[in-house]
Amino acid sequence: MWSHFKQEKKAMLSLLFLILLLILSIGNTFLYDGEIRRVSLLFDEGAQVQAPPFAPSLEFPFGTDRKGYDLLHLIIEGAKWTIGASVLITLLRIISGLFIGILIGRMPHKLFKFIESFFDSFTVVPMTMIAYFLLMNVLVFANGTVPDPFYQRVAFEIIILTLLAVPTLAFYMSNEIRLILSEEYVTASRILGGSKKHILRKHVSVHMIPVVMILFMQQFVQVLVILVHLGVLNVFFGGTIVFFQGDVDSVTHEWTGLLGLYYQSIMGHPWIPLVPIIFFTLTIISSNFILVGIERAYEKEKVKFKSLPKNSEFPMETMKNKSKEKRFTFISSKYSKDKPI
Numbered sequence: 001m002w003s004h005f006k007q008e009k010k011a012m013l014s015l016l017f018l019i020l021l022l023i024l025s026i027g028n029t030f031l032y033d034g035e036i037r038r039v040s041l042l043f044d045e046g047a048q049v050q051a052p053p054f055a056p057s058l059e060f061p062f063g064t065d066r067k068g069y070d071l072l073h074l075i076i077e078g079a080k081w082t083i084g085a086s087v088l089i090t091l092l093r094i095i096s097g098l099f100i101g102i103l104i105g106r107m108p109h110k111l112f113k114f115i116e117s118f119f120d121s122f123t124v125v126p127m128t129m130i131a132y133f134l135l136m137n138v139l140v141f142a143n144g145t146v147p148d149p150f151y152q153r154v155a156f157e158i159i160i161l162t163l164l165a166v167p168t169l170a171f172y173m174s175n176e177i178r179l180i181l182s183e184e185y186v187t188a189s190r191i192l193g194g195s196k197k198h199i200l201r202k203h204v205s206v207h208m209i210p211v212v213m214i215l216f217m218q219q220f221v222q223v224l225v226i227l228v229h230l231g232v233l234n235v236f237f238g239g240t241i242v243f244f245q246g247d248v249d250s251v252t253h254e255w256t257g258l259l260g261l262y263y264q265s266i267m268g269h270p271w272i273p274l275v276p277i278i279f280f281t282l283t284i285i286s287s288n289f290i291l292v293g294i295e296r297a298y299e300k301e302k303v304k305f306k307s308l309p310k311n312s313e314f315p316m317e318t319m320k321n322k323s324k325e326k327r328f329t330f331i332s333s334k335y336s337k338d339k340p341i
Helices: 009-032 071-104 109-124 127-139 150-163 166-181 184-191 196-232 255-265 271-306 315-334
Strands: 140-142 240-242 248-250
Touching: 009 071, 009 271, 071 150, 071 166, 071 196, 071 255, 071 271, 109 166, 127 140, 127 150, 127 196, 166 196, 184 196, 196 255, 196 271, 248 255, 255 271
Parallel strands: 140 240
Antiparallel strands: 240 248
16 A cells, blocks of 8 residues: 555655654754744844834745744744644544444444444534633633643643544444454455454454544544634643733644734734644645545555456465366376277
8 A cells, every 4th residue: 555655746745744844843842942033123224123023034934923933933843732742632543443443343233323323412512612611721821820730731632632532433443343344255254263363453454554544634634623723712732821911822832822823913914824824724735635645545455456366366266276177188188089988
């Protein structure tokens, strides 16, 4: 499947784009201790003092915000929190959903359908609304107060955003596993003495890997969208600092927090909110390109598997046919057509 995926140029470029952002962000943490370039005052050619925000220029390719922070540097610093946290939450969702899906797949059919119908009713409620009410009192705190430790706030948000999608993923994966187990080749393997471990390793896992990869990219985009919604509601990843005048600030400078901070500047200084919006949009587009690439590679792999010659799928039958041909050839060579029997 990887050989087919490498042929998808858009998917490969999108993957390199996300990896490059992560490398630059992590490199900024190690090399510059996460510091962000800030210019409070700037002198022009006429020796006149200019105050931020500064428009995009050669010195500031994407401009600065109202506090003088370089927006490009902010984007690089916040990439590891936005992309990294989304990847971690997605991994936890997939692993938890797969593990629970295997467990509930062994339930009786009636009990399975009852529990599935019960959790289906919760899919109508938007995840953003549930996450907002659960996270607001933990992540939002006033300036000067002593909030919960940073790692506890991050861990709590990751756990909440993971658990919100686990029931849906678990039942989806359980249905996929049940569908694979009902296939004829799995039944044949079981009749021939294949153990549960053998069936899981040789049949279920092989067909579930592409499904899991597709689900991973879908869940990654969903986590990004939820973080954006929370950012617009001023619930930023890692914590929101509320000042006396009502202003807010982000603890981690991640992109969704920048969206929540800057969207009100769209009329006066449009480049300020547009920079995180553009990078966030590029991240979602790149994720969709990767998802399409995985789906196409999976379809090509299925076509390749179906196009295999039947003799290669049934070697024992081929050997029997060849042995019959040899016996027939031996008899016909002894009694030729010229000599009567």
